[in-house]
Structure formats: C-alpha cells, structure tokens
Amino acid sequence: MRGTKNGWTLLLLMLAGVVIGGFIGSIASSVPGLDWLNYGQAFGLENPLVLSMGLVVLTFGLTIKITIAGIIGIALAILIYRWI
Structure with a gap:
C-alpha cells in the first residue's frame, strides 16, 4: 500500500490535522501552561x-483562524502521510 499515495x-x-489541532488549541486555551497553543491569527470576511x-x-x-496547534496538526498530518 506504500505506492498508492495521492493528493x-x-x-x-x-x-483533519487542522480540525484536530484547532480543537486541541481551543481546549488548551483554558490550561495556564498550554494557552500558547491557541495563539494565532484570524482572517477573512468580517461581515x-x-x-x-x-x-x-x-x-x-x-473566516480562517490559524493557530499554533493547527500548524502542529498540519505538520503531523504531513509526517503521517509520508509514513503511510
């Protein structure tokens, strides 16, 4: 199955990495030592x-909100893709 990679x-x-990372970031925002995971920037149409x-x-x-947890989720998704 290693040869069947596609876009x-x-x-x-x-x-999935963005969604899970955003979820973890929103949960971690209430934890004092992990609140940095929810740091990010939102951009898009305000109205x-x-x-x-x-x-x-x-x-x-x-509206797209990019957080540190989302970036970590994307990086993990790419690593999983390369591992598959």
Missing part, C-alpha cells in the same frame, strides 16, 4: 457578503 489523501489528512435576488438570498462568508 486527496494528503488533503484529507491536512484538513458576510449578502446577495439578495428577490426570491433567493445568498450569504457568503469565510
């Missing part, structure tokens, strides 16, 4: 973009 596997592992077409109203919004 989708890497993408899914990286997304959602609303497109009203009478019958249909579409709302677009995207």
Whole structure:
C-alpha cells in the first residue's frame, strides 16, 4: 500500500490535522501552561457578503483562524502521510 499515495489523501489528512489541532488549541486555551497553543491569527470576511435576488438570498462568508496547534496538526498530518 506504500505506492498508492495521492493528493486527496494528503488533503484529507491536512484538513483533519487542522480540525484536530484547532480543537486541541481551543481546549488548551483554558490550561495556564498550554494557552500558547491557541495563539494565532484570524482572517477573512468580517461581515458576510449578502446577495439578495428577490426570491433567493445568498450569504457568503469565510473566516480562517490559524493557530499554533493547527500548524502542529498540519505538520503531523504531513509526517503521517509520508509514513503511510
């Protein structure tokens, strides 16, 4: 199974690493010695973009928060991908 690597596997592992890292960062924010894991920067649309077409109203919004725990999660996901 070592020869069956593809980009989708890497993408899914990286997304899982970001989600798990963000979860760990949010939990660690209340622990005094581990609050640095939740340090990061959020960027994106602060106010959602609303497109009203009478019958249909579409709302677009995207905010990404990158934390240290998320970066560690991405790094672990890449290491796991290389190990598989």
